[in-house]
Amino acid sequence: MARLASFMSLSLNGYYADEKSNMDFAHTPPDKEFGEFTTKNAQGGGRLLFGRTTYDLMKSYWPTPQAAKDMPEVAKQMNARTKLVASRSMERADWENTTVIKGDLAAEISKLKKDGPDITILGSGSIVQQLADAGLIDELSVVFVPISLKGGKSYLAGVEGRRAWKVAESRAFKNGNLFVRYHPN
Amino acid sequence: MARLASFMSLSLNGYYADEKSNMDFAHTPPDKEFGEFTTKNAQGGGRLLFGRTTYDLMKSYWPTPQAAKDMPEVAKQMNARTKLVASRSMERADWENTTVIKGDLAAEISKLKKDGPDITILGSGSIVQQLADAGLIDELSVVFVPISLKGGKSYLAGVEGRRAWKVAESRAFKNGNLFVRYHPN
Numbered sequence: 001m002a003r004l005a006s007f008m009s010l011s012l013n014g015y016y017a018d019e020k021s022n023m024d025f026a027h028t029p030p031d032k033e034f035g036e037f038t039t040k041n042a043q044g045g046g047r048l049l050f051g052r053t054t055y056d057l058m059k060s061y062w063p064t065p066q067a068a069k070d071m072p073e074v075a076k077q078m079n080a081r082t083k084l085v086a087s088r089s090m091e092r093a094d095w096e097n098t099t100v101i102k103g104d105l106a107a108e109i110s111k112l113k114k115d116g117p118d119i120t121i122l123g124s125g126s127i128v129q130q131l132a133d134a135g136l137i138d139e140l141s142v143v144f145v146p147i148s149l150k151g152g153k154s155y156l157a158g159v160e161g162r163r164a165w166k167v168a169e170s171r172a173f174k175n176g177n178l179f180v181r182y183h184p185n
Numbered sequence: 186m187a188r189l190a191s192f193m194s195l196s197l198n199g200y201y202a203d204e205k206s207n208m209d210f211a212h213t214p215p216d217k218e219f220g221e222f223t224t225k226n227a228q229g230g231g232r233l234l235f236g237r238t239t240y241d242l243m244k245s246y247w248p249t250p251q252a253a254k255d256m257p258e259v260a261k262q263m264n265a266r267t268k269l270v271a272s273r274s275m276e277r278a279d280w281e282n283t284t285v286i287k288g289d290l291a292a293e294i295s296k297l298k299k300d301g302p303d304i305t306i307l308g309s310g311s312i313v314q315q316l317a318d319a320g321l322i323d324e325l326s327v328v329f330v331p332i333s334l335k336g337g338k339s340y341l342a343g344v345e346g347r348r349a350w351k352v353a354e355s356r357a358f359k360n361g362n363l364f365v366r367y368h369p370n
């Protein structure tokens with residue numbers, strides 16, 4: 001059984017995007033240790049899953065020469081890894097190694113979890129919400145960025161009920177980012 | 186100059202109260218180390234500041250025999266400490282050592298910061314929002330509770346702009362609570 005994880009950067013007040021849907025608050029000052037952490041995550045293998053918005057954002061950056069220059073190892077991995085994009089309107093994805101998931105998302109992901117490597121959802125707040133609602137999320141990997149936002153989109157908003165988690169790992173970086181990995185409790 | 190701090194428990198998705206304004210999600214399982222941390226905070230001296238809602242909640246618990254039984258040291262301190270409640274409608278506060286702040290909150294707090302011991306706002310999300318908006322907050326002390334909520338009131342929502350903070354301290358407790366102290370960056 002593959003594990004399904006959500007990896008998300010949040011403002012300290014729980015938003016993954018600001019009122020204009022910008023996520024650039026998460027671009028904290030360069031930090032050697034955090035850079036190594038990001039690179040190690042990219043090398044983690046497994047499948048990546050995005051919603052359409054995050055897919056478009058990622059696709060506009062990782063295959064470019066700029067990405068190859070800024071973060072060569074991460075760019076290489078991002079382009080090489082198996083990617084899934086959830087979209088009802090896309091016919092095909094033109095980023096290499098990417099498959100479009102159409103149809104009922106929870107049903108499709110349930111099927112994909114039965115076999116093959118683990119799946120990590122990068123960003124994609126509404127995809128995370130749908131899959132958490134369906135009880136399919138096995139892990140939350142949250143980076144609390146030391147920024148507060150006036151408003152925006154709250155992580156896991158709309159997920160029915162009050163969910164209890166336990167901390168599997170927590171780590172503080174010099175740039176103020178706090179990484180926490182939660183499992184369902 | 187007195188320092189003004191906000192002490193707040195948050196769900197992992199940034200809410201200080203759920204959709205029904207309940208804050209009981211913060212009552213995590215007893216943890217010896219977290220209990221000692223709470224007791225030490227209560228003994229910290231300085232003035233406490235509440236909005237009306239938090240005041241009523243605190244007042245309904247800390248002066249009771251139940252509180253004296255559950256958390257004797259914290260109850261003693263909570264009753265003994267100098268307390269301020271921001272309310273336009275209250276005439277006087279009947280919890281011991283409590284003064285009502287009427288009139289313009291930011292102006293009153295600016296005056297109070299000029300002299301006397303530090304001030305800690307407990308809970309009271311809308312008070313924190315007003316004082317953060319006025320640039321009067323010197324510290325955020327946040328407890329990230331390992332619970333996600335469907336919706337509710339987001340911490341610091343409505344505070345103009347994107348505020349940058351730096352982490353002064355972070356600490357993980359066995360019950361899954363993560364304490365983080367932030368200063369303005």
